[in-house]
Amino acid sequence: MDQIESNPRVPIRAIQEELQRKYEVNILGDKVFRAKALATKTVVGDYSKQYKVLRDYVLELQATNVDRTVKIQVESKPNCNNPTRQFKRMYVCLRALKKGFKIGMRDFLGLDGAFMKRPFPGQILTAVGVDSNNGIYPLAYAIVETENTNSWKWFWECLGDNLNMHANSNFTFISDRQKLFTSCKHGLIPVIGHLFPCAEHRYCLRNIYVNMRKVWRTTEYKEHLLNCAKATTITDFETLMREFRSYDVEAYEWLMKIPPIIIGLEAISQAMSDMLLNNLCEVFNNKLINGRDKPIITCLEFIREYLTKRVCNVMKVINKCTGAFTxxxxxxxxxxxxxxxxxxxxxxxxxxxxxxxxxxxxxxxxxxxxxxxxxxxxxxxxxxxxxxxxxxxxxxxxxxxxxxxxxxxWLETWKNMYSFTVDPIKGRSM
Structure with a gap:
């Protein structure tokens, strides 16, 4: 158990060698594997049992973090043979993140989903903003059954309530260009269009280029695409698109199938940002890799502890800064x-x-x-x-x-964004 707690990913072979060196006995790999599984369940937590105490965890989180939003949704049709309800989704938006995002005055959010690496299938949906120093600002996250229209709609309804968003709210969203998002009936764009018709949407430029590179591989295509996306006026955009057309008609026609408003900057009016890549969510998801294979409460605690640590780390940087700007x-x-x-x-x-x-x-x-x-x-x-x-x-x-x-x-705005703290909670025994 000490080995697993210090290094959950310790190889079976390393445990065998440690036991042989310490006790001078040779233990079969199968037995070591079973022993590691039992120790991991004790240290990390049981995947099934943590769902049974999930409500207790939520109550503790609500008691220690005032003005936070934590929602659990269960299956609508209960199983008559089972007295407990079956978990479906969970949404979390902590007070410190919500207050800081509103102070930041930047209505720009990156959207993405990442797979849970555990016995029970699921995905983590994330909404990540931008702070005054162009760093990531995680706002809300949810564990859902799968990434589809229904789960995204539920996620955005919860987030809309937190941010007091209405049908006429002017937000800008950026996401990857995948089948999920481009389908006319299913995906993220129809959800945003239905809930927030005044919102603007961008595609991640890297994702567009990856799809383009499957057919056109030379770097000149990347340069043309980047120049078109960085154009800030409609006149410049049209001029650069004509140059692209003269370079390759087929590539131009492929790009024209994507609406200009979700490619670049010339049609954006309210983002207060010139970001063209969805690096926000990619950076945040990368930080969660070591927590996505854990049981649900352990995973949620991994995310909360990371957010707590991040607020403190950014404040240390802010306290060293001088001048008027970030x-x-x-x-x-x-x-x-x-x-x-x-x-x-x-x-x-x-x-x-x-x-x-x-x-x-x-x-x-x-x-x-x-x-x-x-x-x-x-x-x-x-x-x-x-x-x-x-x-x-x-x-x-x-x-x-x-x-x-x-x-x-302004540096003062950046400082105020991180002036709120994520409060700690008591452990399992409490």
Whole structure:
């Protein structure tokens, strides 16, 4: 049991060698296998018995974490021969994560599912946001019977209640492009379209490229796809798509089957993010690998303890930071400030500025920039910075640069997101 507790994945051969060295006896591999299974059940927990005490675990979680949401759904048709109900799904959204997400002011969520590696089938559905430093921000998770329309609908109904989302809520979601999501009758897109018709949806660009690479393997296709996805205006998108069409008509027609609004940035209006990849959920799922093969309560505790540790680790980084912005956005702003020195600005004596730079890069800046990067991300683009510099040279009162940047990127916002804590709970004996 000590060996299993310190290293649950210890090989059978290593246990045999340890017993032979310690007791000077040779034990058959089958007997060691059975002994390891018994020790694992004692240390990790019994897969079947943990379902029987799942309600007790939920009550403990509710008692120690105020204003959290934990829901259990059982099978609608009870078995008359069994006095207990059969487990179907479970949803968890902790108060610390819910409060922090709302403070972050970034209505952007990545969606994904991962298989449970245990005797009972199931999947973990996750909703992961983005914090002020462009790091992952896990918001909610659920254990469901399978990844289908019904389970996703239930998951989003629970999450919608937590976030006070309505039919007119403006959220942006990103997910992998798979059959589950592209089916007209089944999958994630129809669920979001039914529950939140005003929401915007993006496909993970890497997933699109993986499908494209099965037919077109050269790197030039990847460059064309990336350029089209990064276009921030409809004009640029259409120009780049024409260039792609002249390069390969078949690949262009394949890409045109995907609606532009779920490929890139030119049609996005409310995300406050320029993310094109669903790395959010992939990073979070990777952290849960060692917990997905555990019994249900052990798995849930693995996730909760990881979230507790993550909040503390991020706060340690925040406490070392100085300045007005988060480290990621501070470096991006300095890069834009450096690029702005190559641009010249002309004022029309009213409120508009013409900004011209290398490679025929010319835009108009008023309260926003015609390149739309400032509008899409909330971060000052190089055209806007060049305009502010020109205004300062004309002795106008422009103030500090951070006043032009959306406060989602302020260090204070990042700190407030992680000011809430995940409370610990008592052990099994309690």
């Amino acid at each position: 480290p990621t956005r501070e470096s991006l702003l300095q890069a834009n400030v450096s690029s702005a020195s190559q641009y010249t600005t002309r004022w029309n004596k009213v409120s508009k500025y013409q900004v011209k730079g290398p490679w025929h890069d010319q835009h108009v800046v008023e309260m926003t920039c015609s390149c739309r990067k400032w509008e899409l991300t909330g971060m000052l683009c190089k055209h806007a910075i060049a305009t502010i510099n020109e205004m300062a040279d004309n002795c106008e009162k422009v103030g500090e640069l951070y006043t032009y940047v959306h406060n989602v990127y």
